[in-house]
Amino acid sequence: MSSIVIQFLNGLAGASALFLVAAGLSLIFGVTRIVNFAHGSLYMLGIYIAYSAIGWASGSDGPGPMGFWGGVLVSAIAVGATGALTEMLLLRRIYGAPELFQLLATFGVVLVLKDFALWVWGPEDLLGPRAPGLQGSVAILGQAFPTYDLVLIAIGASVLCALWLLLRRTRWGMLVRAATQDREMVGALGVNQKWLFTAVFALGSALAGLGGALQIPREPAQLLLDLSVIADAFVVVVVGGMGSVPGAALAALIIAEIKSFCVGIGQLDVLGFTVSLPKLTLVVEFIVMAIVLVARPWGLLGRAPGPQRVFAGGHEQPLQPAVRSALLAILALLAAVPFIANGYTVVLLIDILVFALFAASLHFLMGPAGMASFGHAAYFGLGAYGAALLVKAAGFPMETALLSAPFVAAAGAALFGWFCVRLSGVYLAMLTLAFAQIAWSVVFQWDTFTGGSNGIVGVWPSPWLASGSAYYYVALTLCGCGIWLLRRIVLSPYGFALRAGRDSPLRCDAIGIDLVRMQWVAFIVAGTCAGLAGAIYAFSKGSISPETLSIPLSVDGLVMVLLGGVQTASGPVVGAALFTWLQDTVARNTDYWRALLGGIIIALVLLFPQGIVGFIRQRFGRSGSL
Amino acid sequence: MSMAAMLSARRLIAYYGQAQILSDVSLDVASGEVALLLGRNGAGKSTTLKTLIGLVPMAGGEVVFRGERIDGLRPYQIAQRGLGYVPEDRRIFTDLTVSENLEVGRQPARKGLPAWTVKQLYKLFPNLAEMSARPASQMSGGEQQMLTIARTLMGNPACVLLDEPSEGLAPVIVDAMVAAIKEMKSQGLAVLLSEQNLHFAEDVADRAYIIEKGSIRFCGGVSELRDNDSVRSACLAL
Ligand SMILES: Nc1ncnc2c1ncn2[C@@H]1O[C@H](COP(=O)(O)OP(=O)(O)OP(=O)(O)O)[C@@H](O)[C@H]1O
Numbered sequence: 073m074s075s076i077v078i079q080f081l082n083g084l085a086g087a088s089a090l091f092l093v094a095a096g097l098s099l100i101f102g103v104t105r106i107v108n109f110a111h112g113s114l115y116m117l118g119i120y121i122a123y124s125a126i127g128w129a130s131g132s133d134g135p136g137p138m139g140f141w142g143g144v145l146v147s148a149i150a151v152g153a154t155g156a157l158t159e160m161l162l163l164r165r166i167y168g169a170p171e172l173f174q175l176l177a178t179f180g181v182v183l184v185l186k187d188f189a190l191w192v193w194g195p196e197d198l199l200g201p202r203a204p205g206l207q208g209s210v211a212i213l214g215q216a217f218p219t220y221d222l223v224l225i226a227i228g229a230s231v232l233c234a235l236w237l238l239l240r241r242t243r244w245g246m247l248v249r250a251a252t253q254d255r256e257m258v259g260a261l262g263v264n265q266k267w268l269f270t271a272v273f274a275l276g277s278a279l280a281g282l283g284g285a286l287q288i289p290r291e292p293a294q295l296l297l298d299l300s301v302i303a304d305a306f307v308v309v310v311v312g313g314m315g316s317v318p319g320a321a322l323a324a325l326i327i328a329e330i331k332s333f334c335v336g337i338g339q340l341d342v343l344g345f346t347v348s349l350p351k352l353t354l355v356v357e358f359i360v361m362a363i364v365l366v367a368r369p370w371g372l373l374g375r376a377p378g379p380q381r382v383f384a385g386g387h388e389q390p391l392q393p394a395v396r397s398a399l400l401a402i403l404a405l406l407a408a409v410p411f412i413a414n415g416y417t418v419v420l421l422i423d424i425l426v427f428a429l430f431a432a433s434l435h436f437l438m439g440p441a442g443m444a445s446f447g448h449a450a451y452f453g454l455g456a457y458g459a460a461l462l463v464k465a466a467g468f469p470m471e472t473a474l475l476s477a478p479f480v481a482a483a484g485a486a487l488f489g490w491f492c493v494r495l496s497g498v499y500l501a502m503l504t505l506a507f508a509q510i511a512w513s514v515v516f517q518w519d520t521f522t523g524g525s526n527g528i529v530g531v532w533p534s535p536w537l538a539s540g541s542a543y544y545y546v547a548l549t550l551c552g553c554g555i556w557l558l559r560r561i562v563l564s565p566y567g568f569a570l571r572a573g574r575d576s577p578l579r580c581d582a583i584g585i586d587l588v589r590m591q592w593v594a595f596i597v598a599g600t601c602a603g604l605a606g607a608i609y610a611f612s613k614g615s616i617s618p619e620t621l622s623i624p625l626s627v628d629g630l631v632m633v634l635l636g637g638v639q640t641a642s643g644p645v646v647g648a649a650l651f652t653w654l655q656d657t658v659a660r661n662t663d664y665w666r667a668l669l670g671g672i673i674i675a676l677v678l679l680f681p682q683g684i685v686g687f688i689r690q691r692f693g694r695s696g697s698l
Numbered sequence: 699m700s701m702a703a704m705l706s707a708r709r710l711i712a713y714y715g716q717a718q719i720l721s722d723v724s725l726d727v728a729s730g731e732v733a734l735l736l737g738r739n740g741a742g743k744s745t746t747l748k749t750l751i752g753l754v755p756m757a758g759g760e761v762v763f764r765g766e767r768i769d770g771l772r773p774y775q776i777a778q779r780g781l782g783y784v785p786e787d788r789r790i791f792t793d794l795t796v797s798e799n800l801e802v803g804r805q806p807a808r809k810g811l812p813a814w815t816v817k818q819l820y821k822l823f824p825n826l827a828e829m830s831a832r833p834a835s836q837m838s839g840g841e842q843q844m845l846t847i848a849r850t851l852m853g854n855p856a857c858v859l860l861d862e863p864s865e866g867l868a869p870v871i872v873d874a875m876v877a878a879i880k881e882m883k884s885q886g887l888a889v890l891l892s893e894q895n896l897h898f899a900e901d902v903a904d905r906a907y908i909i910e911k912g913s914i915r916f917c918g919g920v921s922e923l924r925d926n927d928s929v930r931s932a933c934l935a936l
């Protein structure tokens with residue numbers, strides 16, 4: 073009995089932390105419709121700033137003159153200001169741009185903030201001070217419970233009440249709720265939304281900062297927090313219903329309680345199998361999210377969004393003769409590379425080819441099929457692990473493994489896609505993220521089969537392909553075929569129907585096209601091609617790790633596609649080449665390559681909201697062929 | 699046209715994507731006047747009103763409101779200059795209560811214009827008074843229509859664009875709409891009323907424009923229109 077109460081209180085403390093981050097994200101999304109990937113970075117910033125503010129001018133032990141709570145407050149305010157500044161300098165200029173470009177811009181902010189933290193606080197984990205007077209624990213039903221966690225619970229509840237009053241009892245709150253439902257109408261009633269948006273960003277960011285700062289006695293400040301927190305916060309927001317603060321509270325509570333009880337119960341014997349519930353905590357929220365989204369597509373307390381267009385897709389056309397010959401020339405040049413370039417270039421080019429295929433497959437999903445995936449790395453990783461395991465565990469020859477691995481990814485895509493295509497827009501994107509995270513954590517934890525966090529080593533090509541240039545030709549051929557195939561599909565009758573479905577789903581329904589089924593097929597096709605890219609990657613590196621299906625790789629894929637431009641077929645290839653090359657050159661010359669890349673991304677978004685290839689096309693009036 | 703036009707639009711052009719919806723719309727509304735915009739389904743009535751309030755970008759033409767060019771301004775800027783817009787699909791904030799909906803519409807009073815209070819509006823629409831704390835999601839269509847008009851009046855506009863306020867409503871409610879429009883008129887507001895229900899509209903309107911395929915085809919007094927069967931049958935679905 074008493075242990076149940078303790079587990080419950082543990083859950084409440086976790087819920088309080090989750091709620092603070094998620095409430096801000098939900099508010100920001102509700103009003104501005106911006107999916108703010110940088111929200112986790114703001115949390116990370118909160119914990120770092122609190123570390124410094126509390127310890128500022130302090131002695132070797134104990135907080136400085138500002139005190140613990142002063143430091144927490146300073147951190148929340150500073151992070152709120154950072155959020156407001158980001159909104160005013162960057163996001164305000166791109167509210168009119170397609171949603172995915174806004175997303176890209178916030179990725180840029182993620183990269184910049186990460187390197188900012190690296191620059192200021194260094195790469196080491198920083199363990200912050202404990203709250204004065206709250207280091208101990210209190211006895212609850214005979215069991216010790218940390219005093220600080222009780223305070224955390226109280227703060228979470230107070231913030232919830234304060235937010236509720238703010239939203240219910242003030243004119244500002246009414247405007248926020250009205251704008252969450254129909255911001256255009258709020259504008260037509262004479263409300264200047266500029267400051268409403270800035271204020272919402274400031275508030276939401278300050279909540280993230282507060283959430284981070286309050287964790288300082290519980291967890292170290294570290295650079296990986298940004299993406300792990302954003303994933304958690306997304307899940308909470310999506311489960312609760314995007315834009316709903318009470319929903320965020322409810323979802324945070326459910327998820328945190330389930331996690332807490334998983335840890336509390338420990339091992340469980342079911343039908344002779346031992347299930348380790350604590351290990352489940354890595355995925356449990358994503359499982360909850362998948363269930364909720366399938367049962368209630370708009371979250372527990374959310375409402376169906378208005379018709380949302382994630383972005384305008386392009387209208388692919390067959391190549392014009394001039395472009396076709398240019399393409400052949402590029403291919404010929406690529407084929408000649410091993411004779412004219414050094415080994416390093418060849419290795420870099422293999423990477424570029426792999427990621428070009430990966431990005432092209434993601435583009436196929438996002439452009440022609442109109443489905444943005446935030447978890448495309450799952451299929452890349454399944455391909456990579458499929459290839460490695462077929463060689464290592466099943467004893468296949470390398471060539472067979474390379475060609476069979478895409479089918480492993482296809483099977484994964486068929487399974488995950490079956491659920492995903494039932495949703496649309498941001499919700500679909502979130503579900504793809506959830507599945508990717510589930511796949512990642514299975515691979516990460518299944519030590520005996522996948523090698524766990526160490527991954528699998530010694531995945532080399534057969535001897536006749538062992539030289540760099542031989543494998544380069546394999547990569548060139550397979551990636552070229554993959555990209556060519558994707559393009560053939562886009563231009564086929566199926567591709568036309570797919571695009572028609574994307575552009576007017578209702579009409580498609582009316583004339584009897586089974587859009588859901590077509591999108592499912594598209595999901596599988598894209599997954600297969602990503603898997604092929606993953607398999608080629610595995611043999612080119614000789615070893616793989618769970619990073620091949622992690623969120624950062626999914627994010628890289630999105631950046632590549634958006635960098636090149638969603639509306640053009642060559643966009644992802646150009647974007648992948650540029651991204652891979654930039655990452656390679658910049659990373660070799662500075663520790664702060666992420667910030668540089670982020671800065672470039674932000675500049676590109678501000679200068680070319682249509683993507684690079686889209687810009688060139690618009691600027692030089694090339695008609696639909698590039 | 700009229701000497702003291704409060705709102706006058708000249709040769710409006712507007713597109714949805716590639717499709718040209720408005721090709722030549724010119725109209726004037728004066729203070730204390732109700733001008734009628736008649737037309738078949740899809741003729742471009744709603745698009746005209748949306749273009750005037752700035753929700754649909756103008757591709758050509760000009761709009762002068764109270765002596766000032768307003769084309770190219772953002773919707774909130776146009777609304778802040780005293781142009782009120784009542785959308786066809788009402789766009790009530792269903793998460794908010796009736797009184798909160800009114801609050802969202804509130805703008806400061808303007809010099810020389812009637813300043814509406816919640817109390818006055820509840821008098822004009824007695825149904826709303828009884829349900830001021832009710833969530834707007836739990837209102838009938840007619841009640842929602844009253845709320846959307848009241849919400850716009852909270853902004854103390856000089857001119858109101860009303861998009862088919864009688865659509866799909868019971869006769870009693872339509873009577874309430876007539877009373878409300880007459881009240882606005884008597885307060886000196888200019889009203890541009892888009893309608894298909896001629897019986898309702900004739901009751902309150904002074905002048906009429908007929909729009910067809912995005913161009914104004916007829917302009918004249920309501921009595922003129924009543925007597926002119928050929929225009930009526932040519933341009934309206936009666
Ligand atoms: N959002 C939109 N996108 C594309 N076309 C649109 C859109 N809204 C309206 N249209 C088209 O513009 C034309 C004019 O529409 P509008 O709504 O102005 O007509 P209306 O006169 O108000 O008709 P109704 O009496 O049915 O309200 C129609 O042909 C319609 O199909």
Ligand SMILES: [Mg+2]
Nearest residue numbers: 743744745786
């Ligand atoms: Mg209409």
